[in-house]
Amino acid sequence: MVSEVIRHMFARRHNPAMPRILLIDDDEHLAAPLTTYFARFGCTLESAVRPSEGLAMLRAGQYDAAILDVMLPEMDGFALCREIRKESDIPIVMLTARGEVMDRVVGLELGADDYVPKPFEPRELVARVQTILRRQRNTPPAANGNGTQHRVFDGLSIALDRRQVLRHGERVELTGTEFELLALLAAEPGKVFSRDDILNRLRGHEAELYPRAVDIVVSRLRKKLESLDCIKTLRNAGYALAVARSEPA
Numbered sequence: 043m044v045s046e047v048i049r050h051m052f053a054r055r056h057n058p059a060m061p062r063i064l065l066i067d068d069d070e071h072l073a074a075p076l077t078t079y080f081a082r083f084g085c086t087l088e089s090a091v092r093p094s095e096g097l098a099m100l101r102a103g104q105y106d107a108a109i110l111d112v113m114l115p116e117m118d119g120f121a122l123c124r125e126i127r128k129e130s131d132i133p134i135v136m137l138t139a140r141g142e143v144m145d146r147v148v149g150l151e152l153g154a155d156d157y158v159p160k161p162f163e164p165r166e167l168v169a170r171v172q173t174i175l176r177r178q179r180n181t182p183p184a185a186n187g188n189g190t191q192h193r194v195f196d197g198l199s200i201a202l203d204r205r206q207v208l209r210h211g212e213r214v215e216l217t218g219t220e221f222e223l224l225a226l227l228a229a230e231p232g233k234v235f236s237r238d239d240i241l242n243r244l245r246g247h248e249a250e251l252y253p254r255a256v257d258i259v260v261s262r263l264r265k266k267l268e269s270l271d272c273i274k275t276l277r278n279a280g281y282a283l284a285v286a287r288s289e290p291a
Contacts, residue, residue, distance in 0.1 A: 044176075045235075046258060054289075055147035058200065059084070060085070060086055060195040060209065061083060061084070061085045061086070061106040061107065061171075062085075062086045062088070062103070062104065062105050062106050063071060063080060063085055063086065063087045063088070063106060063108070063109060063171060063177055064088050064089070064091040064096060064099060064100060064103075064104065064105045064106050064107075064108045064109070065086075065087055065088070065089050065090070065108075065109045066088065066089070066091075066092075066093060066095075066096035066105070066108065066109065066111065066114065066116055066119075066122065067091070067109070067110075067111040067114070067137065068091045068092065068109050068111065069091065069092055069111070070111070070158065071087035073091075075085075075164070076089075076164060076167070077089070079164040079165075080168060083172070084131065085168070085171070085172075087132040088105075089101075089290055091113075092114070092116055093116045093117050093121075093125075094104055096108075096110075097122075098121070100126065100186050106132075106133070106175060106178075107125065107132060107133040107134070107171055107174060107175060108132055108133070108135070109134075109135045109136075109137060109171070110122055110123055110126075110134060110135070110136055110137065111136075111137045111166070112136060112137060112138050112139055112145055112149075113139055113268065118147070119136060119137070120148055120152055121286055123136065123149060123152045123153060123154055124152050124153075126184065127153040127215055127217075127245070130246070131215050131216060131217050131218070133140065133152065133155045133156075133175070133178060133217070133218050134154045134156075134173060134217075135154065135155065135156045135157065135158060135167070135174065136154045136156070136157040136158070137157075137158055137159075137160055137162070138158070138159050138160065139159075139160050142180075145157070146159075146255075147254065147258065149247050150201075150255055150258040150259065150262075151246055151258050151262070152260075153217050153262065155217055156170050156174060156217055158170055169284055172183055174218060177218055178205075178217075178218045184191060185222065188255050191203035193228045193229075193287075194287065194288045195228070195231070195272070195283075195286060195287055195288055196267075196285055196286045196287075197210050197270050197272075197285070198270055198272065198285055200265070201226065201227055205221055206211045207218045207221065207224065209266075209267060209269065209270060209271070214267065215264050215265065215266075216227055216263070217262075219259055220259060220263045220266070221258055222243055222264055223240065223263055223271075224263055224267075225228050225241050226239075226285075227273065227281065227282065227283035228283055230283065231282070231283045231284070231285065231287065232282055232283070233282060234276050234279050234280045234281070234282045235280050235281055235282065236279065236280040237256045237257075237280060239280065240256050240259075240260075240280070240281070241255075241256060247252065260273060260275075260281055270285060272284055272285040
């Protein structure tokens with residue numbers, strides 16, 4: 043288990059007024075114009091050209107999101123994403139060379155929240171990051187009429203206000219995308235949500251990969267909740283949360 047000290051070092055900022063973003067890309071000519079561009083939209087962009095430098099900055103600072111290039115020295119972006127996910131659920135956007143489909147699939151499987159193919163327009167990258175940050179800030183609607191921000195099931199507790207998930211009393215670290223998916227399914231347990239339903243909540247991925255992106259995120263979430271076996275697949279229909287409530291509706 044990752045120590046609480048490291049978790050604290052990776053903690054994200056809660057002040058949405060000036061989001062702090064870390065770019066890890068070995069193209070030294072990319073950082074300067076992107077920093078200027080992000081500033082136009084109220085975001086502070088900092089950069090590192092080597093994964094080791096980027097990891098050190100993440101551990102020493104408080105960032106709202108990270109942007110990782112796939113092609114990096116020391117370790118590629120996939121390995122870097124894996125290392126970050128061992129210690130943090132910070133939103134991650136992958137920059138994938140030439141828009142390779144497999145690059146995007148691998149990134150999603152490792153826990154990335156979104157991907158932008160190179161070459162890209164700076165405005166698109168800003169828009170993707172802004173979408174992820176909005177999802178992080180927006181609290182899902184309450185589970186029932188009494189305004190509670192908790193949904194409690196057999197072996198599973200979801201605190202919507204704190205974006206915290208407990209499995210048999212132990213905290214489960216979810217990425218923002220995984221949490222949004224679980225909150226959606228938990229809003230109406232037993233209801234089958236189609237891929238289109240899920241995509242409306244997890245929008246941001248390119249159309250050609252939409253169905254597969256949903257399947258990958260579901261697979262990631264299912265693995266983290268494996269002992270509960272609570273996410274069911276209905277062939278040609280979609281996904282549902284199949285677990286009994288432990289509190290009155």
